[in-house]
Amino acid sequence: MDPKLTIAMSESDRTLKLLSGARRLPGFELDAQQATVEQIFINQVSEAMYDISELSLASYLIAKAGGDKRLTAIPVFLSRSFRHNAIYVRADSPWRHPSELKGRRFGFPEFQMTAAVWIRGMFREEWGIREGEPEWFTFRPERVPVNIPARLTEGDIFEALVEGRVDAIMSARRPPEKIFPATGEGGAIRRLIPNVWDEERAYYDRTGIFPIMHLVSLKSETAERYPELPKHLYELMLGIKNEGVAGLLETIKNNTSDPWIWESVERASRLMNDDIWPYGAQANWEQIVKFMGYLREDGLLKRDLAPEEVFHSSVLNT
Known part of the structure; x- marks a missing residue:
């Protein structure tokens, strides 16, 4: 009988075939666990609950730099997202650009969440806002204990915005x-930045960065027990992702409910040199180094990590 491994991930065209059993990981039986992605992160980073799980890039790096050796990872990035579109203000707000938020009260769900780290890095690097110029607020406890320059606030983050808190x-x-x-x-409420989709494409064109949000973690003791697992899992998930991207371009039927998905994918392919969702350690390491710099500037990372500390040794050449 094949050994059973627990796995917890959000569903997408990058994971569904694996979670449903449509694609098998040879030599293993996978027991898919159900939880919100936020709860998966808490379970994994606090208890190393799953043999394999999706995990916040920021929380993983913070924990590793703090000496936590319970987890390792493979360079499979299940979530990537430009977050310019995720900044909101009230509909009657006069502000139209992040540079106008100096001295304002700015809320995040959580200070260490990866998206928040990217946004604060862009505040400093792209929009000229120095640390301390906005007043930071958060709305849930930090999943990895860290000291943060933010005020933890009760209530719902959207209600706080609508009510003017x-x-x-x-x-x-x-x-x-x-x-x-x-x-x-x-x-x-509305998005802060007008024409935000064009702004995100311009950011990518200028920087080459498609921000990584989540990677795939493995329990270190599981990787030690099955040393072939990390590389085999990487190769399987790379294939599933490539199949998913190819499926977006299939025109005999639309795999999504977006009438213009093909136009969007073709446009992204032109801008991103055909690899619209890159996996692999080498192609993404420069971005991870930049992100670690943002974490250090936030006071969240004690030291830079080397590639062999972040990823399992078997996938360093991917």
Whole structure:
């Protein structure tokens, strides 16, 4: 009988075939666990609960730099996202650019969450806002204990914005439709940056960065027991991701509910040199180094990590 491994990941075209059993990891039986992605992160970073799991890049790096050796990782990046579009203000706000938020009250769900680290890095590097110029607020406890220059606030982050307790927020999750309609217009709140999709493409064109949010972690003792597992899992998940991207371009039927998905994927392919969702250690290491710099500037990372500390030895050449 094949050994059984627990696995916890959000569902996407990069994971569903693995979680459903449509694609098998040879030599193993996978027991898919159900939880929100936020709960998966808490379970894994606090208890190393799963043999394999999706995990916040920031929390993983913070824990590793702090001496936690319970986890290792492979360079499979299940979530990547430009977060310019995730900054919101009230609909009647006068502000249209992040540089106008100096001295304002800015809310994050959590200070260490990867999206928040990227946004603060862009505040400093892209938009000229120095540390301490916005007043930071958070709305849930930190999943890895860290000292942060933010005030933990009770209540819902979207309600806090609507009620004026904060002036702007960053949320990886889309706001409720009752305050932010599907059109992105006409609600109680709006995105800060007009023409934000063009702004994100310009950012990529200028920097070459498609921000990494989540990677795939493995329990270190599981990787030690099955040393072939990390590389085999990487190769399987790379294949599933490539199949998913190819499926987006299949025109005999639309694999999504977006009428213009093919235009979007073709446009992204032109801009990103055909690899719109890159995996692998070597192609992504420069970005991870930059992200570690942002973590250090935030006071969240004690030291830089070497590639062999971040990723399992078997996938360093990917």
